[in-house]
Amino acid sequence: MDPKNSRFSTQISHLALDIGGTLIKLVYFSPNGDNCEDGSIVVGNGCSVVQGRLCFAKFETRKIDDCLDFIRFNILQHSGVQHTNGTARDKLSVKATGGGAFKFADLFKEKLGIVFDKEDEMHSLVCGVNFLLKTVPREAFTYLDGQKEFVQIDHNDLYPYLLVNIGSGVSMIKVDGDGKYERISGTSLGGGTFLGLGKLLTKCKSFDELLELSHQGNNRVIDMLVGDIYGGTDYSKIGLSSTAIASSFGKAISDGKELEDYQPEDVARSLLRMISNNIGQIAYLNALRFGLKRIFFGGFFIRGLEYTMDTISVAVHFWSRGEAKAMFLRHEGFLGALGAFTSYKDQSHSTELKPHHHTVERAVLKCSDDDSFRHIPVTANVNDGEAIEFRRLETTVATSPRILHRNQVYHSSFVEEEGITKACGCPLLPLKSHIKGPAPVSEQDRTDIVDEAITFFRANVFFTNFPIKSPADKLLIYLTFYINVALKRLEGCRTLAVGTKAIINLGLEDIPVPGETGFPFPGLFSLPSSQEEADLFRNYLKQVREETSGRLLSVAYRANGTPNKWWLAFAKRKFINVVLL
Numbered sequence: 001m002d003p004k005n006s007r008f009s010t011q012i013s014h015l016a017l018d019i020g021g022t023l024i025k026l027v028y029f030s031p032n033g034d035n036c037e038d039g040s041i042v043v044g045n046g047c048s049v050v051q052g053r054l055c056f057a058k059f060e061t062r063k064i065d066d067c068l069d070f071i072r073f074n075i076l077q078h079s080g081v082q083h084t085n086g087t088a089r090d091k092l093s094v095k096a097t098g099g100g101a102f103k104f105a106d107l108f109k110e111k112l113g114i115v116f117d118k119e120d121e122m123h124s125l126v127c128g129v130n131f132l133l134k135t136v137p138r139e140a141f142t143y144l145d146g147q148k149e150f151v152q153i154d155h156n157d158l159y160p161y162l163l164v165n166i167g168s169g170v171s172m173i174k175v176d177g178d179g180k181y182e183r184i185s186g187t188s189l190g191g192g193t194f195l196g197l198g199k200l201l202t203k204c205k206s207f208d209e210l211l212e213l214s215h216q217g218n219n220r221v222i223d224m225l226v227g228d229i230y231g232g233t234d235y236s237k238i239g240l241s242s243t244a245i246a247s248s249f250g251k252a253i254s255d256g257k258e259l260e261d262y263q264p265e266d267v268a269r270s271l272l273r274m275i276s277n278n279i280g281q282i283a284y285l286n287a288l289r290f291g292l293k294r295i296f297f298g299g300f301f302i303r304g305l306e307y308t309m310d311t312i313s314v315a316v317h318f319w320s321r322g323e324a325k326a327m328f329l330r331h332e333g334f335l336g337a338l339g340a341f342t343s344y345k346d347q348s349h350s351t352e353l354k355p356h357h358h359t360v361e362r363a364v365l366k367c368s369d370d371d372s373f374r375h376i377p378v379t380a381n382v383n384d385g386e387a388i389e390f391r392r393l394e395t396t397v398a399t400s401p402r403i404l405h406r407n408q409v410y411h412s413s414f415v416e417e418e419g420i421t422k423a424c425g426c427p428l429l430p431l432k433s434h435i436k437g438p439a440p441v442s443e444q445d446r447t448d449i450v451d452e453a454i455t456f457f458r459a460n461v462f463f464t465n466f467p468i469k470s471p472a473d474k475l476l477i478y479l480t481f482y483i484n485v486a487l488k489r490l491e492g493c494r495t496l497a498v499g500t501k502a503i504i505n506l507g508l509e510d511i512p513v514p515g516e517t518g519f520p521f522p523g524l525f526s527l528p529s530s531q532e533e534a535d536l537f538r539n540y541l542k543q544v545r546e547e548t549s550g551r552l553l554s555v556a557y558r559a560n561g562t563p564n565k566w567w568l569a570f571a572k573r574k575f576i577n578v579v580l581l
């Protein structure tokens, strides 16, 4: 195997997707296999233990292209399974669950060469919850009166319980054991209803905006309370306080107001309260129906939002008269994806995404209490005698590909110097380029330094130190810097056409060489010994920059000409200013 590929293939070993009606959830294992210095690879009892982490990411299903790009650029490329021109070489099989595993199977096959190994949605949800409850300490908690309390779960006394998954719609599942479950109820008034109605009623654009609105609102402005009907007093005979909601949105009947007369904040608040209350109540009734004392709530609707959890808890507490408890899960949104991920356990795989034969074993090493980071270490065993130890399972919802940040830079593979002309100590490496210049022409199907610079950019740009292993690394540093500069120019260019103009303007600027004002890395290259050498290097830099610009435009913008945020987000990064020689 190409050594470059084998290096990458240690990066990602499993990927599981849960493609729902609103969101796509990704879970993947990234062993830091090259992290030997700190003892992360341990050999003992004939077992090799590899440190790694479970990573989490989510995307809106309607923006599935972002998800495809994320997988293409951050997972496939890092696992060495793609040609540099982006076409898939092999068909990869990954675990997938949710309705989208069916709906989008062809799309993933066509665009990424990924074939879905489908897992049943309910089964995955239950597996995900059981995995978390048995493996991860401080996973489940109650939330009442502003107090969050972690619940110690006795593994021998876990079942039966009710799982209420609040996604776009709501599923209620009675769980009696590993693999023993039944979907007993559900409601179509779920997270999708909140978001859909919320968008219509408040004109907000996103879930986060709607949550923010609801945070600032007051539901009493629109909800009809018991006190509104009873002249401010409780209806104590049947246990209803004056502040209980008698009718969600009920005040709108007699207020004589139009929608525009209400604050969107208050509308959002009432809506959130209505949906949460209703789910809490239906959940309790189902728990009552089957005599279940524990109710776990999951799904991305909750989003750890205190007001939502409080409302659900109050509803369960109220209707059960304190008998039943609402419990929440820290990994609420990734239950199905985690369940699909754990289903890798009993199987052997031979694709490059799964270079070893892994079994997820449910054992926890240690767990940080830091709630904001939620580090949850678990171990995973390997069928073939190796053991993989996840030192951490980190709940990080990826907002950028930074999730894949490594602790070592990627070096250039062009270490062979024989027959390569140099200028200022820089190898003038061949390019797959039709642009005029001094670079030798590389074969079209071979990786060149520009491919490397673009492929490695989003990993290498995070480093402040770049240990140089070969002269080609110097060129890689220069191009990484240049890509960073070019991305800054593209920031704010909302279309490919505008971006192209900005890049053309960048190309018109002077290109300094070592020793001249403005050369970015004094000392990185040697000074030219003659005017010819200076001109040769300048012309090479001009050619390689132009080639890089062209290829950068094709990744920084989508086929329809809109910006790709997974690239343009990197405009904000500042690449190294220190180079270790």
Ligand code: ADP
Binding pocket: 019, 020, 021, 022, 023, 024, 060, 098, 166, 167, 168, 169, 190, 191, 192, 193, 194, 195, 207, 208, 299, 300, 301, 302, 303, 333
């Ligand atoms: P599904 O699998 O049906 O997509 P999820 O568990 O992913 O269900 O939850 C989807 C719900 O989560 C949405 O209907 C919405 O209420 C809520 N939600 C949370 N975060 C977001 C977000 N960033 N974008 C859209 N919806 C979100």
